Amino acid sequence: MPLTLRRNRDRDLGPLAAMLPPNEIPLINPNAKVPFDEMEWHRKWLGDLDDVSFYLQDETGQDVGFFALRVGVGPEVRHLTYAFLIEEARGGAGAELTECVEQAARDLGALTLTLKVEVDNAPAVNAYRSAGYEELSRRQGMATMRLDLEERRAA
Structure with missing residues (x-):
């Protein structure tokens, strides 16, 4: 399924709320309230001025996914904070999702993701390993991963 990127310039979280089933909220953000609370997400999870979010759309223009990028250690680093695909878009769409994330990060001037x-x-x-991410560490059930966008572009 070809996915296209739509930047969320208005910081509209209504489409995310419509896509995200309550039982999957803890998967995308274990600390968020259930049911989805748009004001909480604006205030706590996507409230930094440098946070940029995107919707992924299928070939019909329907929103089928979402991700957000935050400035990491310095403006040349972007950190993927949230990534979500509706169930119907899963199963093989991981490569497309990672390509969209990489392109968005490059467009924002990032050298590292x-x-x-x-x-x-x-x-x-x-999906992240297949996209070339290297695992830096594991702590408390989480793996920290990194992708050098400059090295990837040169390859």
Whole structure:
């Protein structure tokens, strides 16, 4: 399924709320309230001025995913804070998701992309490894991973 990127310039979280089933909120953000609280997300989870979020759309223009990038250690580093695909878009879309995340990070001037992923989330861990991310560490059930965007572009 070809995915296209739509930058969330208005910081509209309504489409995310519509896509995200209550039982999956802890998967994308274990600390968030259930049911989805748009004001909480604006205030706590996507409230930094440098946070940038995106929706992923399928070929019909329907929103099928979401991710957010935060400035990491310095403006040349972006940190993937949230990534979500609706169930119907899963199963092979991991490569497209990671390509969209990389492109968005490059468009924001990033040279490096980092993320944390639950080690028990094998599909996500495998998608990031397949995309070339290296695992830096594991702590408290989370793996910290990194991708050098400059090195990737040169390859």
